[in-house]
Amino acid sequence: MLNKALRIPAADVLYKLRLFIQDLFHQIQNESVSDSITVYLGQIIQRDDFAILQKAFSNNNLIAFSQFLFCSTDQLRAICVAKRLSPLNDNFMSIIIHIDMPANTKCATISSCRYFIDNGKDVLLNMSTMARIVKVEKESLKENQIASIYSTLVLSESQQNIEQILESKRTEIKSFVPLISLIKLMVLMNQQIAAEHVVETMFNDDTSKENSTTQAEIAACCYCLTTSCHASLSIMSPNAFELSSLYASIGAMYLRLDTYEKCHEYYQKALDSQLDSNNPDLNCISSHTNNIGIIFLKQGKHSDAISSFQRTLKILQQITEPHDTELALAYDHIGDAYLSQFKYEEALNNYNKSLEIQEHILPRNLSALSSVNDTLGNVYLKLGRSREALMNCKRSLEYQKEYMLVAHSSFAVLYNNIDLMYYREEQYLEALENYCKSLEIASISLRQKSFINCYSTI
Template sequence: MRRSSSNRNNSTCAASVKFISKLNISPEDDTLIPLSPQTTTTSSLVQDAAVITERERAESRPSLKTSEDAMIILLDPWMDDSSIEVLLNQIASTVISFRSADDCTNYISGIQTENIFLIISSSLNETIIPFAVRQPQVVSIYVLFTGSNEWTCDFSITKDDWPKKLSSIFYSNNRLITRLASDIELWSKRPMSMSFLKEAADEQQAAQDINREKSSFMWYQVLLEILLRMPANSAIAKSELIEECRKIYTDNIIEQEKITEFERNYTPDRAIWWYTRDSFFFRLLNKALRIKDIDVIFKFRLIIKDLHNQLKRLHSDYLRMLSESNNVNDFITVYRGQIISQQEFYRFKNNIGGFVSINSFISTSVRLELATIFAVGDRSHFGESVIFKIIIDLKIRTKPFASISHQSAFVDEDEILLSMGTVFRVDSIEMNNENNFWYITLSVGEQDDPQLKELTDHLKQEVGRVTDNLTLGNYLGDIGDYERAARYYAMPQDLPPDQIDLGTLHNNIGWLYNCKGNYRAAITNYEKALEIQQQQLPSNHIDLAATYNNIGMVYYEQDDCEAALVNLQKSLDIKQRGDLPLNNESIAITLNNIGLVYHKTGAYEKAFETYNEVLKLQKCLPETHYNLATTYTNIGAVHYHQGNYPDALVNYEKALSIRTNALHSTHPDIAKTHVNIGLAQETRGNYYEALQSYKLALEIQKNVLPEDHIDIGTTYSRLGTVYNRRREYDLALENQEKALEIYSKSLAPKHPYIATVYNNMGLVYENQGDNVKALESYEKALELYLKTVSPTHPSLAKIYDNIGRLSEQKGDYEKASMSFMTAHDISVKHLPSNHQDIKLYQMHSEIVRRKAEAALSLASPLTVNKTLTQDTKRTRKCRCCCRWTISFSRE
């Protein structure tokens, strides 16, 4: 994952050479526009990247105007004054008016999210309120008095239940608007952007859940690091931010005026003032952080960076002020009052002693009485009223905090602002019975989980000193978000055109095509990158090594192992030259890939030697580093093919632990690891465990990969083999046919993966007693394999054994003998001398030799065939030639 960097002009982008974790691309997107280095421009290259994801972007463009926004529904049959609707539009993004009670209730019944603030005429209270209080979609109810009669409400529901949603009766529009605006503001602040992490797992928490927590925890930390170090062209960033905000507040006159004011008057030293003002900034940024809308977070990169930098400057001033005021304490205590959801409250309660990262800027006050105002009120149905008591170690240096009273839009709140991504320890939770709210005590200090801190620090280091759109695209690709990665590669960059590294950009676009399994387009871009780099860089530049590495891996995927080794060796030669700084991790990446080529050609001992060299070079990495997962996976695959299944399983499980720790839970590489574990379990006879692993892999793949992706085909094929072993033959054939359909669409007609499926289908037919179809399938598999792999490739041994077994049953002893002998000779070439397959093929050869001799001495062929069939049933062992799923190293 190490980024190679070129240093022309001292401001070039960090190069990124990715490992192959493919996503499919539709046929109409296959063709790229050829570009020459003399005429290549940023805009044309942007079009190149946009090919990948334009349709997805049009269909799934994220927006902050989502179902989580407050919706106001106004029901009044006699509403003639439209002025109230104008006012309501200023405090909610969606306002809908009804005159018919039936239409209103039908509409509410069809809404799924809990975001409705309902205003009803007092004349309809007995009709609507009994319905509305029972609807989870309705957050709060407001009765607008519209007549002279006394308001009454009589329906069969206890008073303890219905008043929680019934806010009040209002006799004027202004009072209603004031209360409604306050409630929506309080409600919108209720959800927080948080990531939790237990300091130590309890016995009931699954390791996978812990790893998922760590992955989410790091997501914001690494993203923030990228955004803060990104060189911002403030004009471009400001323009994008304004455009986004205007789209969201299209119909809101007040916010549009504020956006115009921001456009005219914003300066970096006023970032805090704008953030604390009651405006679009606070609401949109916090919501984007909460729902992980990275596209909108990116649009706010200017204000995030300006806020952080201004807070850093104020932090130094604040500490100096405390020192000059003779403050002798090492800590300060601040407070924050608010309402949080029940779910968030229980997460705090269940994480006492653990950590929480608040993934937004946090406004607090040194005045407890001020925090109490925000926590106590009559809106208990919104959630739990809490006061956060935050104890801050003044020696902390990881995240800035400072008093912002002189910069805030609210100068009288004695406000202390903490930076985005601050990590707290959850110390205690206590109930304040007098005021009916909870005290949640948090502390801020240098106390991060050591393992998490080690990995996070390493990831930050890998981001590099200079970041830009490419870096963000790299990060998204690393967590499996390939569509968004393409989007950020395609964006106009904040750097001037003469500082954009076109070679790197081509390399990254090539990697995306590689991920999608479009090797022709990938090699086109890699070769274009190489052409540009050869014109602009010295022959020993590390970026050339990275590009040769990627080209080699495309040839590897296309089963051209000779070309793969040539390019990988070029990469390794550049990296190991004496005139370059020794980079063990970068060398390890290329060595790992060379090991893969040896593996694919059946040179297992060479593969082992290479992987052991890799492990020596990776000693400097954290135990949870992603590249170690790649090495463990590849070592596991060699163990598997040598028959050391327990050792294979151990290495696969090490890889899974690392990947679930470092990646999102739905990352395709996690699915691949589950397939590997299933394969090892299946071979050991643990069919149920294997089935569960394959199903888990398929569930992940279906959620994140196109339906014709070859990895899904592989998982279907594995499911087919385990169903065959469980004697569920119909399901076995069904899954193999699904695999064949996907492979036929996505791969070349003679690809070895297709041969694998034919072999596996042959096993099912044989178990069903249809030896004719079985033999046809085995021979088809052999034919396809011989077109693409060496005649002594280790995968061929099992196919020859399968053919030999059925030939023996037919009485064709000559063909059976040749098949068994070929299987034996291939195995001896690649497997340890004590491997069970060598013994099996030798036994089969001996049995068929004896039967051939016996047949010559017998007068009745019928007797011979009957005897042979009985002996074959006793010695028969069902074998499977299967595609292994291994990992590819990246830079």
């Protein structure tokens, strides 16, 4: 999996294995071969690049490898690897790279202490390996019909001109955060799409949401990617359709950081770019207006939030089926905005519409059904309509029982609400029964939480 990720490279796999890769890099730095050896690397290459290398070796040019190299001291094994690699098209060809390694070269072999090499003849070279091209032969191994590149490993620190170039590039991408330096380097290498994939992978990582520092770094990377589009922006309309997704991604990062003014600014830019397009995407427009409504709601601008959510609702009614999750969510959001203004009747009206839609969606979303019934129960309770409140809370309880363990603390809250409604209806025995259930579940939940906390400190 790691080998495949390093060859493609697959950003999501590399990100998941980042700690292992870092440890592997440092481990190889502590391993070496005692004698000089030659290893072979099976690979594919574009024919045009191979032609360039044929011209380059006469000038003692270098070839740099940015990834780990899985080589072998067995030439035939490396040839088999090269031939198994599927060329993407006719412009690619199989090659074998001969690498002469001097004594004490840093690498991992079968004798490495911590990481097992599959074959006794395999050799794992570290990232940032650099070799001087000695000879290039096209189909030099007649019986195998495969081209060869002969090279010798060099150390960059022993080559003054290389160190000067590297130092210049390090200065160009220098940043206070290594992640930003990486993104700058990828942009510099014209790997914009790969850089966006890396940032998107981190953005979707739930663990990063709990770390404000990481969130700030991701936001800074989004800004870096945006800045890299400056050349395109100079020849493209500021509201060009192609920028909508980028603006929305930046807005989402500001939303995570609770920076609502900047978040609103970028979501509005995303919306405007769609509206100014000759072929606007109604799904994107509804998403942007919904997000703007959420920002207004978080800022306490309830009237603006309602207007934005109603706009979302109108768009969705044009493009979706009558019973759709997004429609239900839009009604939910409108209900939330009215509830924040203590306009209970308007809130009830929208929550009931949301419930009506949810009940017809298949497969049923039990969590959503439980949530909207619980919300309705609480609104009815605020209006003093205990019987309706009791009915909705009981429904919420039944839905919750279908997908959650009864010992969960959420049941304690629900039973407590139900006993309050029974009490208001002067049905004291039923109130007492539900209160006891609430107390029992709460005590179990509290013991479990205490046990987990104690376990985590051991």
